[in-house]
Amino acid sequence: DQQVKQNSPSLSVQEGRISILNCDYTNSMFDYFLWYKKYPAEGPTFLISISSIKDKNEDGRFTVFLNKSAKHLSLHIVPSQPGDSAVYFCAASFRDNNNDMRFGAGTRLTVKP
Amino acid sequence: DAMVIQNPRYQVTQFGKPVTLSCSQTLNHNVMYWYQQKSSQAPKLLFHYYDKDFNNEADTPDNFQSRRPNTSFCFLDIRSPGLGDAAMYLCATSRPRGALSPDTQYFGPGTRLTVL
Numbered sequence: 001d002q003q004v005k006q007n008s009p010s011l012s013v014q015e016g017r018i019s020i021l022n023c024d025y026t027n028s029m030f031d032y033f034l035w036y037k038k039y040p041a042e043g044p045t046f047l048i049s050i051s052s053i054k055d056k057n058e059d060g061r062f063t064v065f066l067n068k069s070a071k072h073l074s075l076h077i078v079p080s081q082p083g084d085s086a087v088y089f090c091a092a093s094f095r096d097n098n099n100d101m102r103f104g105a106g107t108r109l110t111v112k113p
Numbered sequence: 114d115a116m117v118i119q120n121p122r123y124q125v126t127q128f129g130k131p132v133t134l135s136c137s138q139t140l141n142h143n144v145m146y147w148y149q150q151k152s153s154q155a156p157k158l159l160f161h162y163y164d165k166d167f168n169n170e171a172d173t174p175d176n177f178q179s180r181r182p183n184t185s186f187c188f189l190d191i192r193s194p195g196l197g198d199a200a201m202y203l204c205a206t207s208r209p210r211g212a213l214s215p216d217t218q219y220f221g222p223g224t225r226l227t228v229l
Contacts, residue, residue, distance in 0.1 A: 002155065004155065009153065034215055034226035035215070036220075041224055042222050043117065043203060043205070043219075043221050043222045044156075044220045045201075045219075045220070046217045046218070046219075049215050049217070050205075051215075066143030078196060089155070089156070093215050093216070098163050098166070098207075098210070098215060098216040099144055099146070099163065099207070099217075100158070100208065100218065101158070101218065102155075103148075103155040103156045103157075104155055105153060105155045106153075106155070107156050112166075
């Protein structure tokens with residue numbers, strides 16, 4: 001039961017432009033949404049999160065937008081840098097069961113110089 | 114640096130031969146997780162420990178077992194590996210923050226298991 005979906009396996013963007021990574025979910029009970037970033041040969045690392053009571057959270061070049069009615073969230077990276085090239089995982093969890101985190105399959109972002 | 118360590122990074126085993134993967138952490142986190150990730154798929158939670166309390170996911174096969182002898186270490190035992198168990202196995206830790214914030218998970222680099 002894939003409750004979190006990332007439908008684009010890959011994305012290529014020119015350096016300096018905006019990268020938009022998308023994520024859809026099916027369970028309206030999710031309370032938190034997170035993005036993780038994974039470099040080759042390393043484990044995923046936490047990037048940014050958003051609570052379901054908000055629609056936007058910004059941290060430097062990274063902004064996450066949440067559209068609850070559409071069950072959709074997106075991660076915007078602007079400006080994109082070659083060092084942002086990685087696999088990005090979308091994840092979702094519940095307030096009452098924080099240990100139950102569901103991941104998407106990931107989107108591989110390539111930022112070209 | 115505080116971190117999550119997984120050994121070995123690559124493990125080759127034979128069909129049906131038991132194998133153990135290990136994870137250690139210096140973060141002193143209460144919760145430790147094991148995920149299985151197959152190629153181009155989402156990491157799938159197998160089970161987690163909250164301190165000494167073991168929590169198994171309903172669809173985790175009985176072939177997979179886990180041990181947590183102390184706060185720092187957690188092991189994944191695969192009793193009789195099949196070809197379908199070849200995957201990346203990720204260990205993660207977290208410290209509960211309460212209901213107002215998500216528990217950020219800290220991941221190790223993973224162990225890639227090959228079954229011959």
